[in-house]
Amino acid sequence: MRYLLYLFALLFSSSGAAEHYTVLVYHGANPPYNFIVNGQQSGIFSDIFARLSTLTGHTFELVPWSVARGQKQFDLGKIDIEPGVNPSWRVEGVKPAIYSRSYAHSREVVLGREDGLVVENPTAFYGKVFGRVRGYRYGAFEAHFGKDKIIVYDNTSEKELLFQLAHKRIDCVMIGDATAAYYQKHSSEYAEFKALYEISKLPVHMRLQPHLTQLQMELDKALSFMLHNKEIEMIYQRYGAISN
Numbered sequence: 001m002r003y004l005l006y007l008f009a010l011l012f013s014s015s016g017a018a019e020h021y022t023v024l025v026y027h028g029a030n031p032p033y034n035f036i037v038n039g040q041q042s043g044i045f046s047d048i049f050a051r052l053s054t055l056t057g058h059t060f061e062l063v064p065w066s067v068a069r070g071q072k073q074f075d076l077g078k079i080d081i082e083p084g085v086n087p088s089w090r091v092e093g094v095k096p097a098i099y100s101r102s103y104a105h106s107r108e109v110v111l112g113r114e115d116g117l118v119v120e121n122p123t124a125f126y127g128k129v130f131g132r133v134r135g136y137r138y139g140a141f142e143a144h145f146g147k148d149k150i151i152v153y154d155n156t157s158e159k160e161l162l163f164q165l166a167h168k169r170i171d172c173v174m175i176g177d178a179t180a181a182y183y184q185k186h187s188s189e190y191a192e193f194k195a196l197y198e199i200s201k202l203p204v205h206m207r208l209q210p211h212l213t214q215l216q217m218e219l220d221k222a223l224s225f226m227l228h229n230k231e232i233e234m235i236y237q238r239y240g241a242i243s244n
Contacts, residue, residue: 067135
């Protein structure tokens with residue numbers, strides 16, 4: 001109880017004025033993180049920022065872009081926040097950034113058809129064609145991409161890649177397990193797909209423009225409060241996903 005009172009004091013002691021911030025989300029469907037319902041943004045990010053708005057007093061506008069174009073907008077300073085990011089995914093970014101505390105984890109997997117073999121060594125995939133969302137990065141796993149290794153085919157969204165996997169146009173897809181689970185739950189065509197290899201499991205943060213140090217502190221406090229109350233966990237569970 002004392003900890004909760006302390007957090008409330010931190011969150012609401014600031015006398016700063018309410019501000020408006022833009023938040024990058026990916027169009028082309030990126031459930032369960034972001035998707036459209038009755039013309040409105042919905043999903044994990046929408047729910048998290050609705051709660052952050054209540055806790056901080058700021059307003060957050062979700063702005064949809066493709067992955068590659070959205071990151072370009074961030075580099076140009078036209079987007080304030082990119083949620084759900086591990087810093088290792090953005091080491092090639094032009095624009096420096098600061099990060100909030102971590103608030104969840106992202107598990108990236110190689111997803112294949114039901115006849116695919118689960119492997120322990122990525123070299124077992126050499127010669128196969130993997131689908132990837134254009135602009136996504138996979139850290140050390142990318143050492144296995146290239147001639148005589150894994151051939152990478154880029155597309156605009158996980159939705160398009162899963163369609164291609166189902167129709168045997170590619171061999172596997174690199175995808176977050178939460179996104180894979182969402183599509184498998186809602187489409188019988190994908191129900192038998194399975195994870196063949198775990199690429200990584202990493203903490204995710206809010207990526208911010210470097211001048212937003214005050215917002216960084218406010219988000220850290222609000223996210224800590226939400227984590228303590230298991231609010232992040234409950235938001236993920238609402239969409240059939242796991243936050244840790």
